[in-house]
Amino acid sequence: MxxxxxxxxxxxxxxxxxxxxxxxxxxxxxxxxxxxxxxxxxxxxxxxxxxxxxxxxxxxxxxxxxxxxxxxxxxxxxxxxxxxxxxxxxxxxxxxxxxxxxxxxxxxxxxxxxxxxxxxxxxxxxxxxxxxxxxxxxxxxxxxxxxxxxxxxxxxxxxxxxxxxxxxxxxxxxxxxxxxxxxxxxxxxxxxxxxxxxxxxxxxxxxxxxxxxxxxxxxxxxxxxxxxxxxxxxxxxxxxxxxxxxxxxxxxxxxxxxxxxxxxxxxxxxxxxxxxxxxxxxxxxxxxxxxxxxxxxxxxxxxxxxxxxxxxxxxxxxxxxxxxxxxxxxxxxxxxxxxxxxxxxxxxxxxxxxxxxxxxxxxxxxxxxxxxxxxxxxxxxxxxxxxxxxLDLRVTNRPGILIVGASRFSIALARRLKAQEVPVLIADANWSHVSEARLAEVDVWFGEILSEEAHHSLDLSRFDHMIAATDNDAYNALVCTDFGAEIGRSEVFQIGSTAGSQQTSGARHAMHFTIGGMPLFKPPRSYNDLRDNVIDGWTFQATRLTAEFRLEQFHESRPEGTLPVLWIKPSHEIVFAVGEGAGEPATGDTIISFGPPRAEREQEKIVRGTLTEREARREKARKTSEEVSRQSEGTS
Known part of the structure; x- marks a missing residue:
């Protein structure tokens, strides 16, 4: 030719x-x-x-x-x-x-x-x-x-x-x-x-x-x-x-x-x-x-x-x-x-x-x-x-997650991930926030994540995913944009919304769609929303799916409002629920979810009429009376 x-x-x-x-x-x-x-x-x-x-x-x-x-x-x-x-x-x-x-x-x-x-x-x-x-x-x-x-x-x-x-x-x-x-x-x-x-x-x-x-x-x-x-x-x-x-x-x-x-x-x-x-x-x-x-x-x-x-x-x-x-x-x-x-x-x-x-x-x-x-x-x-x-010269055999911003929400997530043996690191420039994470026995990096020092001292090859979880949506978007080129734009997530508050402030307050990472939740949840959830007792749970306990049973057993965040496959691969082409978790996967405590499930039943409040009080009084009677008989 x-x-x-x-x-x-x-x-x-x-x-x-x-x-x-x-x-x-x-x-x-x-x-x-x-x-x-x-x-x-x-x-x-x-x-x-x-x-x-x-x-x-x-x-x-x-x-x-x-x-x-x-x-x-x-x-x-x-x-x-x-x-x-x-x-x-x-x-x-x-x-x-x-x-x-x-x-x-x-x-x-x-x-x-x-x-x-x-x-x-x-x-x-x-x-x-x-x-x-x-x-x-x-x-x-x-x-x-x-x-x-x-x-x-x-x-x-x-x-x-x-x-x-x-x-x-x-x-x-x-x-x-x-x-x-x-x-x-x-x-x-x-x-x-x-x-x-x-x-x-x-x-x-x-x-x-x-x-x-x-x-x-x-x-x-x-x-x-x-x-x-x-x-x-x-x-x-x-x-x-x-x-x-x-x-x-x-x-x-x-x-x-x-x-x-x-x-x-x-x-x-x-x-x-x-x-x-x-x-x-x-x-x-x-x-x-x-x-x-x-x-x-x-x-x-x-x-x-x-x-x-x-x-x-x-x-x-x-x-x-x-x-x-x-x-x-x-x-x-x-x-x-x-x-x-x-x-x-x-x-x-x-x-x-x-x-x-x-x-x-x-x-x-x-x-x-x-x-x-x-x-x-x-x-x-x-x-x-x-x-x-x-020769044990690899950083880790498992994909890790870098979390930017130490809050009660991110620390709770990091602890749950650590319990599942997922490498996790929280980075924050606020020493009091970092101290709380250290007390929770979570690995931390104290400093500005966008600094030149961070790019040299942090080995990003350890992390396949990143979550920006500070109280500033614009800063979260900036972090995701900066690290997206190295980690991958489809592997950086943030709380809040890159779109801004369009419903209240109009399109002029929205950021361009090329800026920021993917929202960690759909619909997006703000820092304040997640903070209030944690105060109300919401926690992270790890649930493994089996042949007997499938995805349908998982949803049925969880309190209403529970949000699956990600799942960990038996091969240690991490799949975020909002990721592109994520699909659904399968048998053997471990789901990390964020949801209200189980006590709220009983309250939901009361509201829906399954168990009326009056019947609940009667049942509680009956049990208390029976307990007192048994104690009296034992004493006599």
């Missing part, structure tokens, strides 16, 4: 479809993308993007990788690694060169590659792709320290590994007499200095430019994208692929600046990154030649075993000595190192150049890189979660 427009359309649709299918099947998306690329390219010959795109292939891939790394840098806040900064530095600065050296030795002596190719391959395999690590970390729900190390390593090692490969390639050209050693040293030093300083200057300049209002909101994201592409191209003029370091430093610089619009910019970049990762991985895999895949022999199996089971563990365990990590954390980090799109992209770039120079092993280097990428994606992608669970 040589129609580029049709190729791009097919790649785009297939990439996003793969992402969606991977989400539905709960498997790493890169696995799906790898399979689609192999089908489009080597297996069927449907397309060969390297040939079809021609001279545009290399700059397009380089630019796309730069944007991906910049977006990764935007997620790195220095406050997150206060506990793991020593470990991160050692993993990048000590472990990286060790992996380079040992992998080069394995490629030469086991893979039988020429030294120039083996050294470049060793540099390429230093990287651990953030495009693979990020989805895996979201799925695995690791504890803070190992998750932070893997994320920082993945983002920082990508430009470092690419620079190692460039330096190795330039050194080979020096040996061939293409240019002198002094030129290489000066160029390398200048490129690194320019990359670091240029990234910092560009990041701070853009932050100041945006913060002072020199650009309207609708132009901030386009300006940012244009600067990223420009800085990448500018640094690459001095040293190939050095632009990757520039944009990574630029992203980290902006991530640690106090920029109000950073959240919106990050969302835009995340959308672009998903599209680029989906398309790039298919393009790079489809460009792989069938002959290159068939050239793989038994040596690649031994090479993979050395890379995964010997080289990486040795490098991690040696570099993290005295870094404050436990044995289980070091073991997990030593195993998890999936390679991704940067390794494939840079391997393709240098493979083409080395083949043109005349090195026969260049194509094998590309094949070995793809083999490592495929093996690590599959092995690490499917083993991270069970290994983390085995």
């Amino acid at each position: 040589h129609d580029l427009a049709m190729q791009l359309a097919i790649i785009g649709i297939a990439g996003i479809a793969s992402q969606w299918l991977a989400w539905r099947l709960q498997i790493p998306a890169i696995v799906m993308l790898l399979g689609v690329g192999l089908v489009f390219g080597p297996l069927t010959g449907l397309m060969n993007p390297r040939e079809d795109f021609g001279e545009l292939y290399t700059p397009l891939v380089s630019t796309a990788v730069a944007i991906i790394l910049f977006e990764g840098g935007l997620t790195l806040n220095l406050r997150e690694i206060r506990e793991t900064s020593t470990a991160v530095r050692r993993v990048v600065l000590v472990s990286g060169p060790m992996v380079w050296l040992m992998t080069a030795l394995a490629a030469h002596y086991v893979g039988d590659m020429a030294w120039p190719v083996a050294i470049i391959l060793g540099a390429l395999l230093v990287v651990t792709g953030p495009t693979v690590i990020m989805p895996l970390l979201r799925h695995a729900r690791l504890r803070t320290r190992p998750g932070s190390i893997l994320r920082w390593e993945a983002i920082l090692n990508d430009p470092v590994g690419a620079l190692f490969a460039v330096i190795a390639f330039e050194a080979y050209l020096v040996l061939r007499g293409a240019h002198d050693a002094e030129h290489l040293i000066l160029t390398t030093v200048a490129a690194i200095v320019l990359a670091i300083l240029g990234g910092i200057v560009a990041g701070r300049a853009l932050t100041t430019f945006f913060a002072r209002g020199h650009a309207p909101e609708y132009l901030k994201a386009p300006i940012l994208l244009a600067v990223v592409v420009g800085m990448n191209a500018l640094t690459n003029l001095l040293l190939e692929e050095a632009g990757l370091l520039t944009v990574t430093v630029m992203g980290v610089t902006m991530a640690n600046a106090r920029l109000a619009s950073l959240a919106e910019l990050r969302k835009f970049k995340e959308t672009i990154t998903v599209l680029l990762v989906s398309g790039l991985f298919i393009i790079l895999t489809a460009s792989l030649q069938r002959s290159v895949i068939l050239s793989l022999e038994w040596r690649v199996v031994v090479f993979l075993a050395l890379v995964l089971l010997v080289i990486r563990p040795i490098a991690i365990f040696v570099s993290t000595i005295g870094a404050g990590l436990g044995f289980r954390e070091r073991l997990l980090v030593s195993w998890i190192a999936p390679r991704g799109i940067v390794a494939v992209a840079v391997a393709g770039l240098f493979g083409t150049t080395l083949s043109r120079i005349g090195l026969e092993d260049a194509d094998r280097m590309v094949a070995y890189t793809f083999a490592v990428v495929a093996a690590t994606i599959i092995l690490h992608g499917f083993s991270l979660r069970p290994l983390a669970q085995l």
Whole structure:
């Protein structure tokens, strides 16, 4: 297929479809993308993007990788690694060169590659792709320290590994007499200095430019994208692929600046990154030649075993000595190192150049890189979660609920959830409210939930749902809007109504429908309503449905007005009654309901005429008389 427009359309649709299918099947998306690329390219010959795109292939891939790394840098806040900064530095600065050296030795002596190719391959395999690590970390729900190390390593090692490969390639050209050693040293030093300083200057300049209002909101994201592409191209003029370091430093610089619009910019970049990762991985895999895949022999199996089971563990365990990590954390980090799109992209770039120079092993280097990428994606992608669970490095095996606002209502709900072994945390900035929750033996977080400190110190991966239950409907809506992007808009709930009091004040007092979360009750109940219910004796109850006690019996046995809040399935999944597509609880589910005390049920019967008030008084008097008579007979 040589129609580029049709190729791009097919790649785009297939990439996003793969992402969606991977989400539905709960498997790493890169696995799906790898399979689609192999089908489009080597297996069927449907397309060969390297040939079809021609001279545009290399700059397009380089630019796309730069944007991906910049977006990764935007997620790195220095406050997150206060506990793991020593470990991160050692993993990048000590472990990286060790992996380079040992992998080069394995490629030469086991893979039988020429030294120039083996050294470049060793540099390429230093990287651990953030495009693979990020989805895996979201799925695995690791504890803070190992998750932070893997994320920082993945983002920082990508430009470092690419620079190692460039330096190795330039050194080979020096040996061939293409240019002198002094030129290489000066160029390398200048490129690194320019990359670091240029990234910092560009990041701070853009932050100041945006913060002072020199650009309207609708132009901030386009300006940012244009600067990223420009800085990448500018640094690459001095040293190939050095632009990757520039944009990574630029992203980290902006991530640690106090920029109000950073959240919106990050969302835009995340959308672009998903599209680029989906398309790039298919393009790079489809460009792989069938002959290159068939050239793989038994040596690649031994090479993979050395890379995964010997080289990486040795490098991690040696570099993290005295870094404050436990044995289980070091073991997990030593195993998890999936390679991704940067390794494939840079391997393709240098493979083409080395083949043109005349090195026969260049194509094998590309094949070995793809083999490592495929093996690590599959092995690490499917083993991270069970290994983390085995080593007790996951946050929790059960979905939790974050409750904002400590009141008698929310504390009672938290206690009932805790009794059902549901992880629950109450956050509130009022110390007296927090104290009441602590006295009730509920886990609390004292502080402003919308503060920067909360976003760094609260591990949101522990919570699948959030309830905003303060006495301010507008604040509840703001909290749900802020956290909805991370937890999921369908998983954030609030008491009161996002619609405001339309019946009394009119539409001008109503909030926009895009603001806030879903009402916890239908129809919505205000903070004052729930407070009065608690004062009147309403409580939370947990009721398990069985084959004998079904949903119908539950409704019949509850006092009138009882409100089912949520139910907990045997798999520990939590379903809110007002959630989209919630359905009805089934046998085995435990319903958490909020309702009046049972005594009110008798009063309801009186009102309905089932038992008149006079008959009730007579019956009570009769029983009292009989009791007195029995006591008199016993005394006599």
